Amino acid sequence: MERIKVDVAVIGAGTAGLNARREVEKRGGRALLIESTAYGTTCARVGCMPSKLLIAAADAAHAIDVAPAFGVNAGSVRIDGAAVMQRVQRERDRFVGFVVADTEKIDAAQRRFGRARFVGPTRLAIDDGVEVDARAVVVATGSTPFVPAPFDAVRAHVLTSDEVFELANLPASLAVIGTGVIALELGQAMHRLGVRTAFFSPLDDLGPFTDPDVRNIVRRDLGAELDLRTGVRLLDAQTVPGGLRLQWQSATGEPQQETFERVLVAAGRRPSIEGLGLEATGLELGANGLPAIDAQTTQCGDAPIFFAGDVNGHLPLLHEAADEGRIAGANAMLWPAVERHERRVPLAIAFTDPQMAMVGLRHADLVPERHVVASASFDNQGRARVAGRNRGLVRLYGEVGSCRLVGAEMFGPGMEHMAHLLAWAVQQRMTAPAALTMPFYHPVLEEGLRTGLRALARELRAQGSCRPEDFADAPGD
Numbered sequence: 001m002e003r004i005k006v007d008v009a010v011i012g013a014g015t016a017g018l019n020a021r022r023e024v025e026k027r028g029g030r031a032l033l034i035e036s037t038a039y040g041t042t043c044a045r046v047g048c049m050p051s052k053l054l055i056a057a058a059d060a061a062h063a064i065d066v067a068p069a070f071g072v073n074a075g076s077v078r079i080d081g082a083a084v085m086q087r088v089q090r091e092r093d094r095f096v097g098f099v100v101a102d103t104e105k106i107d108a109a110q111r112r113f114g115r116a117r118f119v120g121p122t123r124l125a126i127d128d129g130v131e132v133d134a135r136a137v138v139v140a141t142g143s144t145p146f147v148p149a150p151f152d153a154v155r156a157h158v159l160t161s162d163e164v165f166e167l168a169n170l171p172a173s174l175a176v177i178g179t180g181v182i183a184l185e186l187g188q189a190m191h192r193l194g195v196r197t198a199f200f201s202p203l204d205d206l207g208p209f210t211d212p213d214v215r216n217i218v219r220r221d222l223g224a225e226l227d228l229r230t231g232v233r234l235l236d237a238q239t240v241p242g243g244l245r246l247q248w249q250s251a252t253g254e255p256q257q258e259t260f261e262r263v264l265v266a267a268g269r270r271p272s273i274e275g276l277g278l279e280a281t282g283l284e285l286g287a288n289g290l291p292a293i294d295a296q297t298t299q300c301g302d303a304p305i306f307f308a309g310d311v312n313g314h315l316p317l318l319h320e321a322a323d324e325g326r327i328a329g330a331n332a333m334l335w336p337a338v339e340r341h342e343r344r345v346p347l348a349i350a351f352t353d354p355q356m357a358m359v360g361l362r363h364a365d366l367v368p369e370r371h372v373v374a375s376a377s378f379d380n381q382g383r384a385r386v387a388g389r390n391r392g393l394v395r396l397y398g399e400v401g402s403c404r405l406v407g408a409e410m411f412g413p414g415m416e417h418m419a420h421l422l423a424w425a426v427q428q429r430m431t432a433p434a435a436l437t438m439p440f441y442h443p444v445l446e447e448g449l450r451t452g453l454r455a456l457a458r459e460l461r462a463q464g465s466c467r468p469e470d471f472a473d474a475p476g477d
């Protein structure tokens, strides 16, 4: 058996693993990068990029659908499903190609193809027969789509986000299982591309929101466009000629069934730890099979084992995976003298239309006596109305005493940009009145955000606990 000795073994050549490996190299260490499936990363291959490419096609179709409201008639829309999927795949392959090329530039002796598993606290076995002794291990194995039990028998016939972008054509009909961010992004895009799409979920949740006011608006708005079958219990799925027949119990308890050409299961993702042999690490594992992981060090207890990216169940987002990879790589080299890293303000965006965004503290994190809440509706916001996109609600959260902005839940047009402005302000520990001293152009969507900031500043002022100078110079207030 071949034996390899390295400073740091990195399991998984995704975003977190690549960043961890680079950090080890920068610090003069010898890393081994182990990948079981393919180079290219989840984000580029089956995640962020192909999903946004599909949404871009849906946006183009939707613009034609809504054009008559502006007196612009383009005639009837004909969607060439094969051409839509070809562009998704072509552009996706271009992005993947860059990542693969970069990964292949790594010295071949420092990377290995195969499935790794722990056979000791820092000893790994790769299924090509190699054993690796490492001073420290970075686990960056990502996450895997969760497929619920009713689909066990027909697993080969259902799509997940791992398969959907490989379709050669758009299906005539699609059942989307789930109403989380990935389900809504992909399902709404399919719907706007002319696919008869229905969503199924046992819950009432739509997207990531915890703020009851935002949840209501989202339900009103997306409910008006999409076929949402929430509160249902899926009972069975069977292959039939022409697709899959789903059987479910409606929210009012009636048995129902319908056949869809394709079924997309987007019911959440789970850390990829199956077969990883975590028992051999000696770490205490929780009910979810994971050890406790410190978000500021990515370390498991005092062990030279670090979890980075989706696998740690923290925030399954690309920029978090990159940060955690860097932290894990650095600390794997520094172990046992690991360093704590202050994390960025949480920022998450969903590319639905209207867009969804979460910044900093969630509504569910607020403490009534410590925080105040203000709202700004986009239902009549000037620039949004000009563009016929006047739907949505922003809820802003401030801290009594410090007057600081601490978070927001947002649903509306252009939220990907406003969420960044807010995340930067929250991370800069800006007060609501200080944010109002920043320039706002006219007419822009950000004026809607300013309405919310003004309301938040008023709420904070009403608490009487902010410093007077916080209110001294707030143009536009």
Ligand SMILES: Cc1cc2nc3c(=O)[nH]c(=O)nc-3n(C[C@H](O)[C@H](O)[C@H](O)COP(=O)(O)OP(=O)(O)OC[C@H]3O[C@@H](n4cnc5c(N)ncnc54)[C@H](O)[C@@H]3O)c2cc1C
Binding pocket: 011, 012, 013, 014, 015, 016, 017, 034, 035, 036, 037, 038, 041, 042, 043, 046, 047, 048, 049, 051, 114, 115, 116, 117, 140, 141, 142, 143, 161, 182, 272, 275, 276, 308, 309, 310, 311, 315, 316, 317, 318, 319, 321
């Ligand atoms: C449809 C979809 C849309 C998304 N959109 C966005 C978005 O718009 N913005 C955003 O920020 N995030 C988005 N994400 C999330 C983002 O893609 C992930 O957070 C990110 O890619 C996680 O990176 P990672 O390095 O943790 O995992 P990955 O990139 O998945 O890398 C893990 C690697 O480990 C390998 N591996 C697993 N087990 C083993 C083993 N035992 N041995 C060896 N190798 C192993 C896997 O093959 C894989 O290559 C989206 C995800 C999906 C699915």
